[in-house]
Amino acid sequence: MGEEPADVFATRRRKLDELRAAGVDPFPHEYKGVEPIAAVREAHADLTAGEETDVSHRVAGRLAARRGQGKMAFLDLVDRSGRIQLQARVDELGPEGMERLLDLDLGDLVGVDGAAFCSRRGELTLRVQAFDVLAKSLRPPPEKHHGLKDVETRFRHRELDLIANEESRALFITRARVISAIRRFLDAEGFIEVETPVLQPLYGGALARPFTTHHNALNREFYLRIATELYLKRLIVGGLERVYELGKDFRNEGVDTTHNPEFTMLEWYEAYADYLDVADRCEKLIAYVAQEIGYAGEIDLTPPWRRETVAGAILDRTGIDILALHDRDALAAAMRERGLDAPSDDTWPQLVDELLSKHVEPTLIEPTFLLDYPVEMSPFAKRHRSKEGLVERFEAYVGGTEFANAFTELNDPDEQRRRFESQRELAGAGDEETQPYDEGFVGALEQGMPPTGGIGIGIDRLVMALTGTRSIREVVLFPAMRD
Numbered sequence: 001m002g003e004e005p006a007d008v009f010a011t012r013r014r015k016l017d018e019l020r021a022a023g024v025d026p027f028p029h030e031y032k033g034v035e036p037i038a039a040v041r042e043a044h045a046d047l048t049a050g051e052e053t054d055v056s057h058r059v060a061g062r063l064a065a066r067r068g069q070g071k072m073a074f075l076d077l078v079d080r081s082g083r084i085q086l087q088a089r090v091d092e093l094g095p096e097g098m099e100r101l102l103d104l105d106l107g108d109l110v111g112v113d114g115a116a117f118c119s120r121r122g123e124l125t126l127r128v129q130a131f132d133v134l135a136k137s138l139r140p141p142p143e144k145h146h147g148l149k150d151v152e153t154r155f156r157h158r159e160l161d162l163i164a165n166e167e168s169r170a171l172f173i174t175r176a177r178v179i180s181a182i183r184r185f186l187d188a189e190g191f192i193e194v195e196t197p198v199l200q201p202l203y204g205g206a207l208a209r210p211f212t213t214h215h216n217a218l219n220r221e222f223y224l225r226i227a228t229e230l231y232l233k234r235l236i237v238g239g240l241e242r243v244y245e246l247g248k249d250f251r252n253e254g255v256d257t258t259h260n261p262e263f264t265m266l267e268w269y270e271a272y273a274d275y276l277d278v279a280d281r282c283e284k285l286i287a288y289v290a291q292e293i294g295y296a297g298e299i300d301l302t303p304p305w306r307r308e309t310v311a312g313a314i315l316d317r318t319g320i321d322i323l324a325l326h327d328r329d330a331l332a333a334a335m336r337e338r339g340l341d342a343p344s345d346d347t348w349p350q351l352v353d354e355l356l357s358k359h360v361e362p363t364l365i366e367p368t369f370l371l372d373y374p375v376e377m378s379p380f381a382k383r384h385r386s387k388e389g390l391v392e393r394f395e396a397y398v399g400g401t402e403f404a405n406a407f408t409e410l411n412d413p414d415e416q417r418r419r420f421e422s423q424r425e426l427a428g429a430g431d432e433e434t435q436p437y438d439e440g441f442v443g444a445l446e447q448g449m450p451p452t453g454g455i456g457i458g459i460d461r462l463v464m465a466l467t468g469t470r471s472i473r474e475v476v477l478f479p480a481m482r483d
Helices: 005-021 037-043 090-102 151-156 158-164 166-188 229-237 275-292 310-318 328-337 348-363 413-428 439-445 459-467
Strands: 052-067 072-079 082-089 109-118 124-135 212-215 220-224 242-250 262-271 306-309 368-374 390-398 401-408 452-458
Touching (some): 037 072, 037 082, 052 124, 072 090, 082 090, 082 109, 090 124, 151 158, 166 275, 166 459, 229 242, 229 452, 262 275, 262 459, 275 390, 275 401, 275 459, 306 310, 310 348, 310 368, 348 368, 401 459, 452 459
Parallel strands (some): 306 368
Antiparallel strands (some): 052 072, 052 109, 072 082, 109 124, 212 220, 242 262, 262 452, 390 401, 401 452
């Protein structure tokens, strides 16, 4: 039988004390000159089985496995970039050094200087010439077949997941590469990256409930932003013309496979463009990012993407013509006639959203732009230039999940004021996810905003699509969890 957790902890702490007693600092300040394991492997990719070199490398990482003892042993060392085999020999390290190395525990962080060779089995190996303890691990690494299968443990203690799960490390490295590629693309397109307030005196830019906080010094309520939209459009008014922001938004809503209360959004706005221009740029951006990260998924992300209208998509899938049923009760009755759920307290736009979310969105597997939304669902989009009652807006879908929302932006201050008033009426009818009246934003529009196209892209959902993951908690390092 193995040791109990308390015994393991005590044994490791005893070893810590022994290191200190032997004059070894188990937590040194630095370890210079470390090479990534992947770089070492690449440097010797052409070695053949049994071939030796006199090239020495310095690597560092966590001990992940140990085989053998006595005069020769093999150990596995893991860093962010990969894994490499170490060979420890008593004739190289001496009896005392060999004993100290083999007395280390799995999970300990060590630095190693070693000469590269290829084992007779064809595995690149470093023959250990010297080593240093970099951090003594007082807790054992998670077990491969128990701790890592427990979803709660993986999400609550992401450090354990990353230690033991190469797939998780690779996923979050991919996420970082996605964000870097987005920045490269937009920078090359003439956009500038900006930062707008996270704490806002009035939330806006989306239909969602905010988190509220109190600022003691100013003695006033603030909101964590639900979107960056209204501030970014003020920058368009100010003449910056092409701006983007990558950052956190916060919405006080439910938690499920596609929603986390704290999430990462990309928003960009460009003067003299409309929603169709934005759609073209969006599909080009996603295709570029996919190429940059080596995307190999089953869904073809190559432009041009499929395009449908909202009304047409609902009609095709449910037989309901929302444009002919603009009365709330008439729409609800048509839904019930077809056996579809129509909550009695839902407003007309909420019923349309019900049809979209349950009967259209799950069918949009291939990349699709869903265009031309009812004006009641889009308080910031410009009215459609040729279709009454609609606005120039699209949402982008892939794998049955929406990941982007875009408009030809409303730039008429009088029309914006009327939209705010209609949002007030919806709030009075019980809709908690409405846009509050923002007189400051209307005042900015009164300075004059050029024709503008804008978009918001959910980075977490985009990473899900690019990595084939099914839950947003898989792609957020520290997701919100219940007690």
